[in-house]
Amino acid sequence: MKRTLIGLTACIAIVAGCGDDSDEPAADEPARTAETTQRAAAETEEPSREASPAPRRGPRVTLRDSQLGPVLFDGRNRALYFFTRDARNRSRCYGACAVAWPPFYAKGRPRAARGVDQSLLGTVKRRDGRRQVTYKGQPLYFYIDDPRGQVLCNNVPEFGGTWYALNSAGDRPA
Numbered sequence: 001m002k003r004t005l006i007g008l009t010a011c012i013a014i015v016a017g018c019g020d021d022s023d024e025p026a027a028d029e030p031a032r033t034a035e036t037t038q039r040a041a042a043e044t045e046e047p048s049r050e051a052s053p054a055p056r057r058g059p060r061v062t063l064r065d066s067q068l069g070p071v072l073f074d075g076r077n078r079a080l081y082f083f084t085r086d087a088r089n090r091s092r093c094y095g096a097c098a099v100a101w102p103p104f105y106a107k108g109r110p111r112a113a114r115g116v117d118q119s120l121l122g123t124v125k126r127r128d129g130r131r132q133v134t135y136k137g138q139p140l141y142f143y144i145d146d147p148r149g150q151v152l153c154n155n156v157p158e159f160g161g162t163w164y165a166l167n168s169a170g171d172r173p174a
Helices: 002-017 034-044 096-100
Strands: 057-064 071-074 081-083 109-112 121-125 131-135 156-158 161-165
Touching (some): 057 131, 109 121
Parallel strands (some): 057 109
Antiparallel strands (some): 057 071, 081 161, 121 131, 156 161
């Protein structure tokens, strides 16, 4: 890619250097105003051929067996939960709630492991501007005291709603 960009840059420099150095119009060419020059440049300008940066790889969401059956976990083997008080694509867990149930943040596009539906993964912007991972539109959280690999807080009423683990369909486990 780097070699291609260097070659492209060199090619552009060579083409730009072609012709005479004069800013004067040729005898048979009418004089251009600044406006017509800008318009002509905009009409002939080609889109940039540089590749846009790839989206940043975000956290991985996995499907693991638990005492509830297969449920969603993060890439570090922490169970993920949804909160019934949340609206679709909107978190209502802040303050003490977010201390006990920390949001599952993403600094890139969340990635699905085997058994997880990539089309159900997304993010939602929180009040502080950070992105929280969602699954089927539901913001995802951890429970602060859950040991890795275990789901201890399914069907727990707290902070005005109930907390549930999620299966691969984005629903409460059966």
